[in-house]
Amino acid sequence: MPGGTDMTLRPFLWRAERLYPDTEIVSRTAEGITRYDYREYGDRVRQLANALSALGVEEGDRVATFCWNHHRHFEVYFAAPSLGGQLHTINPLLPAEHIRYIVGNAEDKVLFVDPSLLQALEPAVQSPEFDGVEQYVVMAEEVPDTSLDPVVSYESFIEGHDTEYDWPDVSEDQRAGMCYTSGTTGNPKGVEYTQKMLWTHTMATQTPQGIPMADDDVVMPVVPMFHVNAWGMPFTATAGGAKHVYPGPSPDPSDLASLIEEEGVTITAGVPTVWLGLQEYCKENDVDLSSLDSVIVGGSAAPKSLIRWFDDRDVEVLHAWGMSEMSPIGSVSHLKGDLADADEETKVDKRAKQGLMAPGLEFRVIDDDGEEVPWNGEDFGELWVRGPWVTKEYFARPEANEEDFEDGWLKTGDVVTVDEDGYIKIVDRAKDVIKSGGEWISSVELENSIMAHDDVAEATVIGVPHEKWQERPIAFIVPTGDADEAAVEAEVMELLSEEYPKWWLPDDVVFIESVPKTATGKFSKKDLRDEYTDSSMFEGQAPDEAAPESE
Amino acid sequence: MPGGTDMTLRPFLWRAERLYPDTEIVSRTAEGITRYDYREYGDRVRQLANALSALGVEEGDRVATFCWNHHRHFEVYFAAPSLGGQLHTINPLLPAEHIRYIVGNAEDKVLFVDPSLLQALEPAVQSPEFDGVEQYVVMAEEVPDTSLDPVVSYESFIEGHDTEYDWPDVSEDQRAGMCYTSGTTGNPKGVEYTQKMLWTHTMATQTPQGIPMADDDVVMPVVPMFHVNAWGMPFTATAGGAKHVYPGPSPDPSDLASLIEEEGVTITAGVPTVWLGLQEYCKENDVDLSSLDSVIVGGSAAPKSLIRWFDDRDVEVLHAWGMSEMSPIGSVSHLKGDLADADEETKVDKRAKQGLMAPGLEFRVIDDDGEEVPWNGEDFGELWVRGPWVTKEYFARPEANEEDFEDGWLKTGDVVTVDEDGYIKIVDRAKDVIKSGGEWISSVELENSIMAHDDVAEATVIGVPHEKWQERPIAFIVPTGDADEAAVEAEVMELLSEEYPKWWLPDDVVFIESVPKTATGKFSKKDLRDEYTDSSMFEGQAPDEAAPESE
Known part of the structure; x- marks a missing residue:
């Protein structure tokens, strides 16, 4: 075959470490602000990989996390997939019965948990679904009081391990990530991400039509790292050689404001509630947002008032839409070149929609009769998508596959209009x-x-x-x-x-x-x-x- | 498999056509300036695909071009690969014996040729290597006087064919492109590009670390379309929804100057000679370069004086390095974020190097003893690269494979230094x-x-x-x-x-x-x-x- 090497995450870390050894990763944890660079990050990732290998974690094994956004969580992001394992991020806000189902269904072998989330995890653990978990690792220097067993602190888990690791040549089809999506009915459905899906998603996100990140960017994902890999940002920021800022457990608006000011954040991302909170905080406090270039809003619709408020501060709100099944990014609401001279109202109208589908994806909008609806901004139907980073199946759920996939398309369950310019707008859920x-x-x-x-x-x-x-x-x-x-x-x-x-x-x-x-x-x-x-x-x-x- | 659809060029065209139906493709030919939009482009691509199918071209067949940069050539760029065929661009500047070897080696089934290049082609054709060519198509309205047989004009070839075509689901491993690289010894070596290689190259080029193109860009590839797909620009510009400008056969500096002025070119690319010619022309003529954002220089080293001259006109010279074997882009000489405050001399020094390797690639620099050389800007060795868009073999040339590939790495034959910042500089050819x-x-x-x-x-x-x-x-x-x-x-x-x-x-x-x-x-x-x-x-x-x- 003339085709080149497999598409894996490894070269992104390699490049960041070699080209940007001094660029920082900043993390807010209960222990305070931690700060190191890609050089040290790479060393710790390899120490972690050695620790996991010593524990017996092998290609194909699932490594679960039950954590907020911080540097240790980010270390698992590269260590587990690069040794051939599968990073499984668990949403700690789920009810105990869902957590049990997820851990049992995924057969997680090791579980990393934040000290502040022990109380949420412990009630779920006394159950046979957790029998396969061979090691709990608490994301701290020391292990706090806990009923988890066997348990070790993260720092002692990796301590003494070699900073070199001979990464295997992982296949691009190797499952590298996993996330459960909570349906409104029944048990959560597992979505797996292969190395190729994470690679293609990273690259598509790096295009001007996505959310590109360069070596002069400072990227702060507020969206939790247990929500579809924080929308892929830890991977994208690494591919771009950007500085990372992780806001840690339960950041409030004042935490976000001070991280933006002190670390010079240029790109941040989260759900509208987060930005409405920051907006309120800014009204009562003197906050310097001048470093910010863009705020990515996803999860639910961005209010126009929010878009305008940030506009007034020279910050571009980029409205994005995606799904767990799409790794997750589908569309981003960039203003098209030929709309540059449109009136402000039209521009905000466009930008408040879910946006233009990223290059590499294809979509159609299907009405009740199975016909494609015209792009007129009025007719609506269900959005179907396909592409290299769109999954084709749920993990071990044939009945859900039957319902949500057809002829290679993912039926998103979102009901949308598409306007003449190609902007997608969600008008409802299909259900x-x-x-x-x-x-x-x-x-x-x-x-x-x-x-x-x-x-x-x-x-x-x-x-x-x-x-x-x-x-x-x-x-x-x-x-x-x-x-x-x-x-x-x-x-x-x-x-x-x-x-x-x-x-x-x-x-x-x-x-x-x-x-x-x-x-x-x-x-x-x-x-x-x-x-x-x-x-x-x-x-x-x-x-x-x-x-x-x-x- | 959870993994998504295969990576092919098709969605790039689909997106450009649906989101940017009115964006233009402008082409300078012997017939004058031709101008149409993505809507018409898509229709003509599908007409061409139907004409090729009617001729019997099937998945895996090679479709050769012997052409300069124009809209009809660009139509073959999408039609041939999207129906499962392989676009084989032939360098018309090669001696007749090489052309014969190439056409025979590739077993081309149909050959598109420019009217102005008939004289270069005809002497080569009277040879058994051309026996497999079932149809010659001259890129014009009418067929000029020629000894080629059977021959048809491009316009009559596609005329009357349906503007709809039911594209097959082409595999990402399907060979979609081909280019011969002329070694200094022996016959040219064929490099094949799979759909996946073209896809990953397009996406990597679209990152901030490559040469990103957006829907407000106007892209003019001066680098010939027979040189590694014009460095991939026709594909990248389409993925980005940009306007295309093709300068046609033998453009001279005045042609380029007027296309830049009249079409508002923002990104252009070519070898240093082209830009030195434009520079000379600008000294004697009043040329408005204000639309230009960046000039990509590749093929050989960009003189510092050229970089400075364009700097003075607010045009960024981006020095790029690549190879036929790399689809072709490897490195681009972006100034790193932390060099923004460096003195001008340091900046120009960095930008005159071959640059920083694109994300997704890995490289090493190996000395005579097989050891990696330190990144100190002084020690040098041979550059080895690998990545998804770097080929792993030559077409049907096992002896060349033995020499140029090792353990999955391409031995580029370029001898380089790497400085502390990771900038690569070519100091010699290994030979x-x-x-x-x-x-x-x-x-x-x-x-x-x-x-x-x-x-x-x-x-x-x-x-x-x-x-x-x-x-x-x-x-x-x-x-x-x-x-x-x-x-x-x-x-x-x-x-x-x-x-x-x-x-x-x-x-x-x-x-x-x-x-x-x-x-x-x-x-x-x-x-x-x-x-x-x-x-x-x-x-x-x-x-x-x-x-x-x-x-």
Whole structure:
């Protein structure tokens, strides 16, 4: 074969260490700020690899982490995959039963855990799923009081091991990473990342169409390292020779502000809540954001007000969309060259969408009839994607594969529009979109409109089964303390009828005390559906025209 | 396998066409300036694919081109590989016997040729190596007078074919490209590029450490499309959604100047001669270079004066190094972040080197004893590289493979130093470096020093066999018209003894009328060696200490 060497993470570390030995990795932990350079990082990665090998970790073995963002976690990021193992990052916010399922399903051999997360882990451990874990390693100098057994501190685990390691020639098809995605139903599904997926994702992220990082960048992933490898940033920053800043356990806005100021952060990334928190903090404190070039916002939609607020401070908000199944990055909301002269409102509109798909990926948007929808910014359907860093299957879950993959495409479960410029906008989850009379109604759009009412604290809209129309929307509203429910209902319906066609309007409004939430804090529409679907309370309330007029 | 889809060129075209239907491809041909957009480009690519299929071209078949840089050539770039074929670009400047060898060796099935290159092709064709060519296609509206047979014009070849084509799912290991590299000895060696190599090269080139291209870029490859796919630029520009500008057959400096001005070129690339020509032209004409961001210089070393001249015009010269065997890009001379505050001289020194190896590659520099040399900017050895877009073998040339590859590494044949910052600098070709007393002498450094003398028109230095010291340097000098040879020799030796250790000094200086050249205009040291090695004229002239003093 003329083709070259396998695509693995190893050369990224090699390059960073050789070309940028003095560039820093900065980490905030309970022990304070730790600071070293790629030279020392490389030595510690190899010490860790030797420690893992001494423990018997071999190619194909899974190495689990239960940790926040810090330098020791980053050391596992390169050591485990480069010796041929598989880095399995566990979300410590999951309920104990999910943690048990995940560790048992993945057959983790060693587990690294933060001191501050021992309390979250210990209750899960007394269970047969943990029988395969041969060693617990606490991410600290000393082992705190814990019931874990056998247990060792990270520093004593690697201490005395050689700083040289003869890396094997790992295959690009070797599974190098793993992450579980928590479905709204059933057990979490394992997504595995091969070396090739991590390599191609890193390179695609490094293009101008992704989130490129260079040797003068200072990169701070606020997105947890247990969320799809912190969106790949530890790998991308290394490939680019950038300085890393890890904000450690539970950083609050003041921690982030001081890391930005003191370390000169140029690129950071996280969910909107993080940036809304920073924004609030900046209003009350004098924070110097001048080093910042871009803030990557993902996980959920970036409010336009946030984009504008950062614009005013010469910081570019880059809205990104992705999924665990996509390693994770799919699209980034760069402003296209030919929109440079558009008016500000148009620009912010575009940038608030989920963006333009990265080069190397392909996508289609499929409606209920299995047809591709036109790119007009209005018609919507389910987003299907494929590409080198998009998985083709879940780990040991044939029934989920059957549902979520088709002809080599990942059915993302996101319902989107695509506008004339190719910008993708998520309008709903496929499970939540309301199918009425053969057409789709976006529950998210209705919710956003309802929540714009001053007297609405929270609102959610679900589809309930309907004999004639298949499904009809019902709105659930949590009113603010002293609101008059009848008045709110009338005003909301008036508001919606101005914005949407008649057949989109909810058949009923139900006032509730709070919207049920999932373990990760999202609205749990499933619980509402379970509760209300079997009742006959909404029967026969649909309008005569509960479908588009064209039908 | 969890791994995603195969890495192929297809999604790059898909993305450019869908996201940037109106972005232009501009082409200068004998017919004038042609201008269309990605939408029409995609249609024509698919028409061409249908025409090739109708001709019987199938997966694995080779499609040859004998063309300059223009839109029709660019259409073959995507059509042939995307239907599973292999694009084979032939260098029309080669002698007829090499062209015959290449076409026979590659078993080309169809051959695209420029009208202006018919005269170069026709003499080669009357030979059995061309028996496999089933169709000649002339890159024009009409077929000019030609002896080629069967022959058709490009426009009538694709005319009437469907603009839809159901691209097959081509494997990433499918051979998609091919280029012959002309060695200084023997027949040219074929280098094949798989889809994966082209994909990984494209992505690596798109990183900040490569030559990234975005949708607001206007990319003009002056480097011929028969030189390693114009350094990959047609693929990279498409992946980035950039506008393309192809300067057509034999562009002169005024053609380049007007294309830059009229099309707003932001990135262009070529060998130093091209830019020296443009520089001369700009001195005598009022040329607006304000659109230009960067000029990529490769093929041979970029003079510092050229770097400074463009600096003064706010144009960044990016020095790049690569090889046919590397698809081709290896290193690019970006200034490192921590050199931003260095003095101008240091910066230009760094930028005039061959640069920093791109992420994804690994390299080592090996001396005569097989040891890695230290990164000190002084010690030198042969550069070995490996990576996903570096080939592991030549096409059907096992004896060359034996010589040029070892343990998965490509032995580049370039002798380099690496400085403390990791910048690579080529000091010689491995075949030309002079091995004296177990140490290496750079023939190139001696030549450059000798050519700095005002009375020297050309000079070259070769190693000739020596009984005691293995090899010793001999200098060949072409003096300027009225120079006094004895004075030149004395002054040159004085000059060299100031710059280099005693054991580097040539054992003799021979005055000649001209340096023999290869077919592509390079100094042919082989011819000099053949001529002088067998003679005994230099015997016994070595100094007592023809080796480093430390030996």
